[in-house]
Amino acid sequence: xxxxxxxxxxxxxxxxxxxxxxxxxxxxxxxxxxxxxxxxxxxxxxxxxxxxxxxxxxxxxxxxxxxxxxxxxxxxxxxxxxxxxxxxxxxxxxxxxxxxxxxxxxxxxxxxxxxxxxxxxxxxxxxxxxxxxxxxxxxxxxxxxxxxxxxxxxxxxx
Numbered sequence: 001x002x003x004x005x006x007x008x009x010x011x012x013x014x015x016x017x018x019x020x021x022x023x024x025x026x027x028x029x030x031x032x033x034x035x036x037x038x039x040x041x042x043x044x045x046x047x048x049x050x051x052x053x054x055x056x057x058x059x060x061x062x063x064x065x066x067x068x069x070x071x072x073x074x075x076x077x078x079x080x081x082x083x084x085x086x087x088x089x090x091x092x093x094x095x096x097x098x099x100x101x102x103x104x105x106x107x108x109x110x111x112x113x114x115x116x117x118x119x120x121x122x123x124x125x126x127x128x129x130x131x132x133x134x135x136x137x138x139x140x141x142x143x144x145x146x147x148x149x150x151x152x153x154x155x156x157x158x
Contacts, residue, residue, distance in 0.1 A: 057129040059122045060144040064090060064151055073099035079110045079152050080140060090149040097148035105143055106152045
């Protein structure tokens with residue numbers, strides 16, 4: 001019986017200090033990690049907010065070559081100020097993104113930044129660095145991941 005109590009006491013003492021941590025999924029969202037430390041009668045919790053955005057993606061360009069081969073996508077997205085915006089995919093040698101994917105990335109960008117902010121820093125959305133161009137005309141927002149390039153612009157005409 002004493003042996004069972006000794007083993008139980010050792011198990012309890014070994015489990016009194018624990019750290020709970022994890023690896024975030026890595027989708028560019030803010031993640032809260034909680035660490036708990038237990039001593040005798042008290043439990044202390046600490047919460048830390050860490051950014052999981054990948055900063056290794058180079059900043060997007062600030063303009064698009066008007067002579068570049070571009071695909072104007074059929075489906076508009078809701079963009080700045082809640083207005084309809086045209087999605088455009090620039091055909092690059094290594095580009096792999098299509099109109100649906102480009103529309104999803106730009107929609108997520110505008111969900112994070114619904115109002116134009118030409119002075120802001122780029123943000124990473126689904127692996128793409130995206131930012132408002134410094135002098136918005138055409139395009140408004142450019143996103144790039146090193147291979148693929150896309151942008152949004154105000155819908156032209158009626």
